[in-house]
Amino acid sequence: MRKTIYLLALVFMLVHNINGQEIKIPENYTIVDSIKGDLDNDAINELVVAYNVMPENEIDGVPRELVIYKLENNQWVVWKTSDQALYGSKDGGMMGDPYGEMDIKNGILHISQNGGSSWKWGFTDKYRFQNDEFYLIGYTSLAGKLCAYWTDIDFNLTTGKMIVNKEFEKCENEEQQFYKSENETLLEKDLKITLQNRQEREIKITTPKYKHEVYIAIGKE
Incomplete structure (x- = not known):
């Protein structure tokens, strides 16, 4: 417990020292990660903080x-x-904490998360501030299992263009061998997802040619 308090104090001081100002951490919240960068093109950096919203529960x-x-x-x-926008601290399945990293590039907020066990998944959301909201403008993901298949998704929500690549592989004598690929490009326009409603409802897109099921959002339980 004493170690946890000490680490939290270090994180708090890091935010204070880098940004020149303290932030008031809500009661029972703890900082997972923080970054700064200009998100609204006003030449002034914003501060983005990922929080745990209550004391850690090691089971759930x-x-x-x-x-x-x-x-x-x-x-x-x-x-x-x-x-x-963020999965819970145990939502990564057997891999544990799904949080990967946050970054700000050219005013775009990137959030990466991943998880799984033998079957693995990972994705990155890209948000841009426009019309007073942070809209999801890009989604990339990679999911699959060694010696089975890997599905790579690249979805530009601004243009509606989605590229789906599925590579099938088998393993013989501990060597991976790719034996088939299914590549497909489709348009899925007018899909509006914001930072606030990221997982509000399940969003599943079935590709027309190979009938791949692509989950952009899993929906809140």
Whole structure:
């Protein structure tokens, strides 16, 4: 317990020192990760923090929340929040914590998560601030199992273009051999997903040629 408090204090000081201002951590919240960068093209960096929203439960894990702060009058002020952008701390299955990393590139917020066991999955969401909301503009994923198949998805929600590549493989004498691929490009326009409603409903797209089922959102239980 003492070690946990010490590590939390270090994370808090890191945020304080890098950004020059303290942030008020909500009661019972703990910081998972934080980054800063300009998300609204005003030449002023925002602060993005991933939180556990309650004390850690080693069996069931805990939910997470994403909070984006703006600097106003030299103080960090909550700007946007989402309880759907991040999976819970145990939602990675046998691999445990699904959180990968966050990054900000050219004003775009990237969030990567992954999990699984022998069957593995991983994806990256890309959000852009427009019309006063953070919209999902890109989704890439890789899922599959060694010696079975791997499915690679690249979905540009701005243009609606989705590329689906499925590579089948087998293993003989401990060597991987690719023996078949199914590649397909389709258009799925007018799909509007925001940071706030990221997992609000299940979104499944079935490709017309090979009938691959692509889950963009799994929906909240």
